[in-house]
Amino acid sequence: MNRIHQLYAWLMLLPALVMLFAFTHAPTLSTVWHSLLSPARGGRPQTFAGLSNYRMMLEDDVFWQTLTNNLWYAAGTVPSSIVLAVAMALWVNSGMAGRTLLRLAYFTPTMLPMIAVANIWLFFYTPEVGLFNKLLTLAGQEGINWLGDPKWALRSLMLMTVWKEAGFFMIFYLAALQSLNREMYQAAELEGASCWRIFRRITLPLLMPTTLFVLVNAVLNAFKLVDHLFILTKGGPNNASNLLLYYIYENAFSFFNSTYAATLTVVLLSILILLALVLFGLIERRVHYR
Amino acid sequence: MQTLSRLLSTSAAWLLGLLWILPLLYAVWAAIHPGEYATRFDLLAPLTFDNFTTAWKHAPFMRFMLNTVIITGLILAFQLVLCTLAGYALARMPFRGASVVFGLILLQLMVMPEILIVENYRTLAGLGLIDTHIGVGLPYMASAFGIFLLRQTFRTVPQDLEDAARLEGCTRLGVLWKVFVPLARPTYLAYGLVSVSHHWNNFLWPLVVTNTERSRPLTVGMAIFGAPESGVDWPVICAGTLIAVGPLLAVFLIFQRQFVQSFMHTGLK
Numbered sequence: 001m002n003r004i005h006q007l008y009a010w011l012m013l014l015p016a017l018v019m020l021f022a023f024t025h026a027p028t029l030s031t032v033w034h035s036l037l038s039p040a041r042g043g044r045p046q047t048f049a050g051l052s053n054y055r056m057m058l059e060d061d062v063f064w065q066t067l068t069n070n071l072w073y074a075a076g077t078v079p080s081s082i083v084l085a086v087a088m089a090l091w092v093n094s095g096m097a098g099r100t101l102l103r104l105a106y107f108t109p110t111m112l113p114m115i116a117v118a119n120i121w122l123f124f125y126t127p128e129v130g131l132f133n134k135l136l137t138l139a140g141q142e143g144i145n146w147l148g149d150p151k152w153a154l155r156s157l158m159l160m161t162v163w164k165e166a167g168f169f170m171i172f173y174l175a176a177l178q179s180l181n182r183e184m185y186q187a188a189e190l191e192g193a194s195c196w197r198i199f200r201r202i203t204l205p206l207l208m209p210t211t212l213f214v215l216v217n218a219v220l221n222a223f224k225l226v227d228h229l230f231i232l233t234k235g236g237p238n239n240a241s242n243l244l245l246y247y248i249y250e251n252a253f254s255f256f257n258s259t260y261a262a263t264l265t266v267v268l269l270s271i272l273i274l275l276a277l278v279l280f281g282l283i284e285r286r287v288h289y290r
Numbered sequence: 291m292q293t294l295s296r297l298l299s300t301s302a303a304w305l306l307g308l309l310w311i312l313p314l315l316y317a318v319w320a321a322i323h324p325g326e327y328a329t330r331f332d333l334l335a336p337l338t339f340d341n342f343t344t345a346w347k348h349a350p351f352m353r354f355m356l357n358t359v360i361i362t363g364l365i366l367a368f369q370l371v372l373c374t375l376a377g378y379a380l381a382r383m384p385f386r387g388a389s390v391v392f393g394l395i396l397l398q399l400m401v402m403p404e405i406l407i408v409e410n411y412r413t414l415a416g417l418g419l420i421d422t423h424i425g426v427g428l429p430y431m432a433s434a435f436g437i438f439l440l441r442q443t444f445r446t447v448p449q450d451l452e453d454a455a456r457l458e459g460c461t462r463l464g465v466l467w468k469v470f471v472p473l474a475r476p477t478y479l480a481y482g483l484v485s486v487s488h489h490w491n492n493f494l495w496p497l498v499v500t501n502t503e504r505s506r507p508l509t510v511g512m513a514i515f516g517a518p519e520s521g522v523d524w525p526v527i528c529a530g531t532l533i534a535v536g537p538l539l540a541v542f543l544i545f546q547r548q549f550v551q552s553f554m555h556t557g558l559k
Contacts, residue, residue: 005383006385006386008379008383008462009379009385010379012376012378012383013375013379013391015375015376015432016372016375016376016395016437017376017432018432019428019431020395020432020434022413023410023428023432024397024398024401024403024406025394025397026409027406027413028401028406028409031406031409084306087302087303087306088303088306091299091303096300096303101307102304102307103546104311104546105308105310105311106306106307106310107546108310108314109310110487111487111535111538111539111542112314112491112535112538113490113491113493113508113534113535114491114493114509115493115509115510115512115513115516116509116531116534116535119527119528119531120314120316120527120531121313122516123316123524124313124316131316163310163313166310167310224402224404224405226494227493227494227509230497230513231513231516245404245405248405248407248408249407249494249498252407252408252411253498262408262409265405269401269405272400272401275400276400
């Protein structure tokens, strides 16, 4: 009986496990293996090359730049989209008139494909006729070459990412806010606590588990989201806005150096797993007071 | 003082809302006016639908749309079956090694198929599935998120219900189908919405694995359509973008209340 029970459980898991193995576990392992091979050149088969790809990576300025860019990108987009998401959720959760319309407005970017909205944003960023420069000119300022200037390219990408992500995170905060206990707020109001004080002492601590969940998503996203690069900058100018995953794509499918792409993928995988472990560790410790 | 701060807060909320909807409003404006008004905002500018017809002729939107529908449908159907079976086994059938298996599944939450594009492309090429709908869908069919979500939901089903059904002579799969699946309907709905919107918008993997109109989804079609080399001007790009996102936007507008609520019911927080 127990044998049959066990067999049954494994049979039910089998389809999912086969797929996961084929498209997650096996490729992860073979990525590590391929990162240790030398690239095939001119019909010569790949040979074992030890850590030479990694040595090349350490000397590759573009790698360091994409890594730094990615860290700045995460540092710039994650906190600002979370703060905006909390503000949005508080607004649409309050008794404000027209909040359905507002909720819709905030959430629209989330619904639309990144590629579609990037097509539109590309126009906003265009130097001569773009909307942003028109506004700057109206304000008597000089226009900026948003995507063409190395100083601004990454920031322009970040701006669009915040716009895209804040509304998505808002949904999670809205869900959390609606499940909060009303009585606690009534008690606080009876005692004459100010809005700001209620927010800091009650709402914010109760939103901590949501914040950690959103944080995990936001940080992982910062390393995974590259769609807009394909439309807006292609990593340029001169790699000023290049990110790790896009650089992997370039190496694999434009420069046809799949072993180096594998090496970079190992780095990205390590970053993601390390981040996830740290963040899940944080959640484990924090979630209990809920 | 109170009213002043409330006024400030309300105007900030609306200003932000306006900024968030602005790109879409702009796209609508540019799409329904002649090219020279794309940057000149004139309330009396003449209206035109030429941009839509130009865009429509320029790219096979119907084909892209059909591809997207097939791909998202295919992925969702497989996900629902695979995740239901796996989620049930993990929630209700204690077996040796269950926690290790669960850990291996959860690994996919961090290592998404997008990151493994190089290796997954190799696998798909080996299977001869490049440029097919099934090729775009395959890496996503076993979804760790779906398995996790259904496992959590199935765990909350009372044991008595399952025992009663078993006593009535239901098989394991029968119990799963008649007791667990109906009770998990809100979870299925929420997961379905998340999955569809994710795969409808997905870009990087379809870009890598498709190379003709036969299998290209909307996102990849749009990227090519909007590229400077394609020689289309802004209003036409805007019109094309609206054609492409129109159906999704319409569905969202109709179901937005359910959409938001289903997020809340599943405890995705």
